Amino acid sequence: MAKPTISRRTFAATLSAAAAGSAAAQQTAPPTERERTTDSELASALMRLGRRVNTLARFEVPFDTEPAFMFHP
């Protein structure tokens, strides 16, 4: 059984790192309007994906379930 709390934490850490690494955060000068928009959009996108990931983390997957790679339906 996977441990979803670890992966959620990993995702949250990645989120923080991505946000911290954004253009605005790396500059000493105040962020421009465009940089603020970019950062805000990125934060929204990461949060949205985070919600999706968290929903899936609550779903119990049987141990013997293989991923659906290149399949022929």
Next chain:
Amino acid sequence: MFESITDLASGLAKKEFSSRELTLAYLDRLRRFGPRYNALAHLFEEPALRQADQADTLFRAGRIESPLQGIPCGVKDLLATKGTPTSWGAEPYRHQQFDYDATLIRKLAAARAVLVGKLAMVELAGAGGYRYATASMHGPGLNPWNTDHWSGGSSSGPGSGVAAGLVPFAIGSETWGSITTPASYCGITGLRPTYGLVSRHGAMPLSWTMDKLGPMCRSAVDCALVLEAIAGNDPQDPSSSGRDFHYRSQTKPALDTLRVGFSDIDFRHWAHAASRPGFQDALDVFREMKLKFKPISLPQLPYGDVAEVIISAEGSSAFEALIRGDRLETLADERQKAGLRAGLAIPASEYLRAMRIRRIIQEKLRRLFTQVDLIVSPTTPETASRLDEPLDVGRPLELPDGERGNIDLSAASNLAGLPALSLPCGFGANRLPLGIQLVGRPHEEHTLLRIGEEFQKRTDWHRRKPPI
């Protein structure tokens, strides 16, 4: 200019007009009206006339090699065509060229179809998700029925191009709704084939495990003729199923033996109020055809979450060089850029979890399709959105007891690689077209098309023309 492939092929065979004359007429129409709908990416004037002349030579010799011989067509601008731009609808790839033709382009040429142009699309087929219809280097796809509304995406040019009679048929692609949605919004017939039936070699990758290519046409029979030409094994596509498709020669199931799954939730609650009469009329036509209706609902599973995680992870991987380079900013849609960046942050464990849940979804759907032969549902619950409407804000739904019926059918069936056919079935809000979709078992396109063919014998929605 709104004739079916069958009618055009008949005119060509009887020498009522030549392929060159037909091609010149469509080239002129694409040149004049393509920009009106932001539908045209690249016009193929000289190559098209060469193909038309070759077809005419065959007609003069009494040789007809395919029902598509001499018929003009367009393809979504994500298929590689040797020596001409393949822009993927995106500014960073405006001048991109390949030195080979996609397998599908070669198959159309082998069928003697005439490629008159490449048609506009949402940038990168919406790989990162997008907020506005303007997410394309060509501008927003405009709906020929009302240019204040969107044509749908991501196959926007194929949708509006076929609807406006700029091409008799087109090829679109679908990862999650990109053929069926513009088909519904534009009032045309769109077929999303089973995953692996049509080669994607030379097509822009968005999601390797979910991308499909398929026909967008004026009728179900036209879709069948095009699918016959483009389906088949391709050693250059690892996802190729090795299967062919035959419609005309294949025995079709008797309509009165077919069990059709449906849910009242879809038609009475999910469908917009202005769309419900059109959908009910369509269901009545299916009932007249003696199809056996059976109430059925998809198992409640996180279809949308699984689809978005998989598409985001695969799409961001496919476009990693763009995301990490300095051209990402030239994309048109802010949400698209952010979505692509965010997709790189998905851990492998979460992608694999989504792919494992996808396996469960496939198995549950396989079992569901032992109870019914197909499922019918609105392609989209409402007509085309306004151009200024954000696409990532859903309409609030009031569903009884949290029941979702089959409203997740698009995500579920794309995850399971199932075929779908969207048929025009009337008009809803703002006098815009409605589409109803049939989803079947893998490689049972012929069942969907047989029903579509009969539906279109009894209705004329597919023959309606927008005011141009």
